Amino acid sequence: MLKKLMLALPVVAMMSGTAFAADTYPERSIRFIIGFGAGGNADTVARLLAEPMSKDLGQPVVVESKPGAGGNVASDFVSKSDPDGYTIQLMVGGHAVSAALYNSQPFDPLADFTFLSTIGQFPFFVAAQAGAYENIEDLIAKAKAAPGTIKIGHSGVGSTQNLTGELLDLETGADFIHVPYKGGAAAATALLGGEVDVVIDTGTIMTPQQDAGKFDILAVSSKERWPDKPDVPTLAETVAPGFDVVSWTGVGMPAGVDSAIADKVRASVHAAIADPDVAARIEKLGAKPSPMSGEEMRTMVEQQIETWKKVVESAGIEKR
Structure with missing residues (x-):
């Protein structure tokens, strides 16, 4: 009996230590890592959350940039x-794209992370110069009638925008020339200057030009119409049934974090998103506030990795 009790003591001590650590967490500042440079959307979103989370957790949440390799430096x-x-970490939809695009990475995009919650979700919009096409059906019809003549611009080879355009090709039978930009x-x-005929990108890029009367937004990539552009049809309801691409920002931690600590940080993220001022600023960035459970976020990332792997293979995109 005494022997069994002595064997059990280290386990009890470990459990007590873990519980104590979770109860007193956090006791110092928290690093909030982003994979992109200061001033961009990722930096803006991280700072939106950092302030209310600092107040909620009682310790500074300090945004720190580690740019490079499309966010992979930060993820590593x-x-x-x-x-x-x-x-x-502030995670972005490119986390799933990179997993599909790279032959190997110095980390496992699923197993090496604790997924906490998404922050916001946002679609991509298909835009052309004002008056160039009657609608999205007209664009696709002309692209199919003259394969390899209509140029579609996007923000770089391997970007989510690029793969969204490739998926549009596959789903509609169109044959666009894909032109990458920085x-x-x-x-x-480039679209304004007539270098390309169409662009796929976020609402924050497209809306100012639409408001100025220079762009027509022809369609949105989400399965349902986007709330702030209810008149813009979806690709799913027009030319590509079932089409559904929504990118995201979210929060993750290294794998192995104590579940009670992860729950505490997740609750702080959710509280920040629920703040009306923070939610309004997320919406101003073209996203819809969208808190999730950790398991929901992990499942979403896993599904997106599989989708983009199929697109990369079908489109013949060279892996890195």
Whole structure:
């Protein structure tokens, strides 16, 4: 009996230590890692959350940029960080794209992370110069009638925008020429200058030009019409039944974080998103606030990885 009790003591001690750590967490500042440069959308979203989370958790949440390789530098750093709850990451839809596009990565995009929650979801819009096409059906019909003549611009080879365009080709039978640019703003400028005929990108890129009367937004990539553009038809209801592409931002941590700590950070993320001012600013960035459970987020990422793998293979995109 005494022997059994002595054997059990280390286990009890470990459990007590874990519980104590979760109860007192956090006791110091938390690093909020982003994989892109300062001033971009990822940086903006991270800072939107950092302030209310700092107040809620009682410790500073400090945004730290580790740009490179489409966010993979940051993901690699986070995946190898101590799972003590003091390193969190702003994850983006490109996390799933990279998993499909790279032959190998220094981390497992699923197993090496604790997924906490999405922050916001956003679709992509198909836009052309004002008056160039009657509607999305007209664009696709002309693309199919003259294969390899209509140019579609996007924000770089391997970007989610690029793969969305490739999926549009596959789903409609159109044969666009895909032209990469260094970001959505550059692609929009190319459309304004007539270098390309169509652009696929976010509402934050497209809306100012639409408001100025320079772009017509022909369709949206989400399965349902987007709330702030209810007059824009979906690709699913027009030329590509079942088409549904929605990108996202979210929060993750290294794998192995104590579940009680993960729950505490997730609750803080959800509380921030629920704040009307934060939600309004997320919406201003073209996204819809969308808190999820960790399991829901993980399932979504897993499904997107499989979708993009099929697109990369079918479109013959060279893996890196």
